[in-house]
Amino acid sequence: MIHYKSREEIELMRESAQIVSKTLGMVAREIKPGVTPLHLDKLAEEFIRDHGAEPGFLGMYDFPNTLCMSRNNVVVHGYPDDKPLEDGDIISVDCGALKNGFYGDHAYTFQVGEVAPEVKKLLQVTLESLYLGIAQMHAGKRLGDIGHAVQAHAESNGYGVVRDLVGHGIGRTMHEDPQVPNYGKQGRGKKLQEGLVLAIEPMINMGTHRVAYLPDNWTIVTGDRKHSAHFEHDVAIVDGKPDVLSTFNYVFEALGLPEEDFSVPAKI
Template sequence: MIITKTREEIELMRESALIVSKTLGVLAKEVKPGVTTLELDKLAETFIRDHGAEPGFLGMYDFPNSLCMSPNEQVVHGIPNNTPLKEGDIISIDCGAYKNGFYGDHAYTFEVGEVDAEIKKLLQVTKESLYKGIEQFKLGNRVGDVGYAIQKYCEDRGYGVVRELVGHGLGRNMHEDPEMPNYGRRGRGKKFIEGMVVAIEPMINMGTQRIKQHRDGWTITTRDNKPSAHFEHDVALIDGKPQLLSTFEYIYEALGIQSDEEAPFKAQPTFN
């Protein structure tokens, strides 16, 4: 069952999402060769708690840390450890925060130092596909419209779209209806309705779409051990259109990146 949110609840969700956004912005300055994912995890936990929230992932389904840290061929759900990042790595950092009874949950894949051009292209296409999907999250459309947009954009460029892992509804629970696959058929699936909030999160592989789960019960990697990218936003359906609750602006500010990619999906100013 889809649980819609009031405008007031959506604003509380925006606050939770922005704590995640700011956490990722802080981490952006620290992602560099030599740092360990466990060091980044501790930094994130401290920042989240200092801003009046709780780490959304810590203890959820018995997950042991505050961040899912997934380098290179790891798709998602990597557990932070003491292995230093190295030049040329990429790393998906997925972060959650819980405040005022609601969750924020989104992710960004960072470059560690200088990465190969073909890996940069994977990250670029995956992030672009995120916005292709968000464009289709509008009144009257269905889950399949979002999945189809992401799938077509990535597969047309030769990448593998993970099937077993999906985005999801978001609210008082981290995972709510509907599931939001990154593949699908237009016009199929649950219909979008006003007040929905979802986490849209393409997980796109350099090679095969196939994945495997490791013995730790969490870590997911690509079957062919080629790199995977992951980007995620929290999006509300307001006045029939998608509106971002999360933002990459804090990341871009930290990294000196100029971008207007979020402009079509921002809240519009109101005038009295």
């Protein structure tokens, strides 16, 4: 069942989402060759608690960390480890926070040092795909419109769109109805309505769309072990239009990039 949110609830969700956004901004300042994901995970937990929230992922489904950190060919659900980041890596940092009874859930894929041009393009197109999906989130449109926008852009650039994992509704629980695939047909699926809040999160692979589970039954990697990128925003429908509750501006500020602008292609 879909839980539509009131204006007051959406503002509480914005507060949770912004804490996650600020956490990613803090992480952005710390990511560099030689730093370990476990160190970043510890910093993130302290940062979230210092801002009056609880880490949203810690303990969920028995996950032992604050951040999901997915390097190179890991699509999502990577465990932070003690292997230092290397020049040329990319790493998706997915973070959640719980405050005032509502969750925020937000992800960004970072470049570590100097990244190969073809990998940089993958990140660029994935981020653009997110923005194109968000642009479809108007009252009266359909869930399929979001997925179609993401899929069309990614596949037109030769990339694989992950089918096994999807975005989701979000609110008092981290994962609510409806599921939000990153593929679909225009005009199909559930009608979008005022008060709907979604976590839209394209997961785009450089090669095949297929994925595989590692023996831990949690970490998900690309089927051909090529790189994958992942970006995520929390978005509400307010006055019939998309209202993005999270922001990459803290990340962009840390990286020296222009402010986020959903009307133009992303710059990363």
